[in-house]
Amino acid sequence: MTASAPTRILLADDHALVRRGVRLILDSEPDLTVVAEAGDGAEALALARVHAIDLAVLDVAMPRLTGLQAARELSRRSPATRILLLSMYDNDQYFFEALRAGASGYVLKSVADRDLVEACRAVVREEPFIYPDALTALMREYLQRAARGERLPGSVLSAREAEVVKLIAEGRSSQEIADLLVISVKTVERHRANVLAKLEMRDRTQLTRYAIRAGLIEP
């Protein structure tokens, strides 16, 4: 590796402790340097405006703006910035969503520090780096489906559907949701049914888990 300027990193995670730890890991590498820290998605976007960022390392679940949402916006605004999503969950759904959101990489928090550093370097080099364990298979599957022109998973929910899911996961009844959104109960149930079908789920408890994974709500 040539001795060029180190990669400037924006680090976003809602847990200060985790942020601090990850920063220590990254800063100990000579070619990586964290130049900004954010505690949520909105703050991350704001910081990305005022700093020159090469790479954004975003936690998927954050208050205000999800890492996924921030990634979408960031990749729209400055496509040159590489994005690496940090996730607690080894979940197909989210992995695919991350790719669609413009992320170049997706790393589980269960990986070792070495892997994170390697992932950062690979993403910066714009290389399709090797994902830890099971994700390699998922990646291959995704690319195959894309090649075959199939409808890709991870297309997920419309804005309205996400809104309904969020309220369901908060424990609201269909009637309450209808009142809040000023639509009929029937429409709420229609949205719920559509979402359940899309995600291949059966009831509200599974939707709740989904919403938490997605960062739509806090547990």
Add this chain to the structure above:
Amino acid sequence: MTASAPTRILLADDHALVRRGVRLILDSEPDLTVVAEAGDGAEALALARVHAIDLAVLDVAMPRLTGLQAARELSRRSPATRILLLSMYDNDQYFFEALRAGASGYVLKSVADRDLVEACRAVVREEPFIYPDALTALMREYLQRAARGERLPGSVLSAREAEVVKLIAEGRSSQEIADLLVISVKTVERHRANVLAKLEMRDRTQLTRYAIRAGLIEP
């Protein structure tokens, strides 16, 4: 502070990345040294047997054995070992449960690294250290209730109830749970009703969130 031998710490968290980061934070203090790392509660207990541990820093949500469960067992087996629980969630319920489980301290992952270090030191000195932000008030309330001899919150669920909650949160129907536990549907509903009343909740979606916070299930 006198220059004595450093505090020997057992660190348990299911996310290797977080574990690594926290370890870097702790090890950078001369009076603190991490002598063992565990990826789940059961491993933590096993390591506590073979290492001389002054302090155990446990994540509340871990596979196999929850941090809470591990804390209970650990404080029973070796009461001299101090316990500090690390949590993602600022939640009364869990804070109280942590105290009951024998923990000397409860720290949110949203705190800064300085606070974690101070919490470790305070716990080792057996001092009632100042909890970050809102927890001070909670602590005071808890002590007041204890003084008045009131029924303490955090008594929480029986083993059987926790089992039912876990299955509910996994999306199982009452019928399925009844079959799995080889009891009648009525009993399952009885348990569910009791739990809902205890936790002051209304439906299964809220139970699901509770189960996730508790580390009973993975999201």
Add this chain to the structure above:
DNA sequence: CCGGAAATGGGTGCTGCCACGGATGCCACC
């Protein structure tokens, strides 16, 4: 030994969840 909590089972009844049909208007993309 007695009181209480935990676990088990039952009955009754309402309401909301969820599945299955159908329909309409809108808007974007090809």
Add this chain to the structure above:
DNA sequence: GGTGGCATCCGTGGCAGCACCCATTTCCGG
């Protein structure tokens, strides 16, 4: 200028979730 996704709404119906009543047995601690 279709075609398809999105959002909106409607009816019908079954079963499950949840509330509120009841009971029994066991077991533990004061």
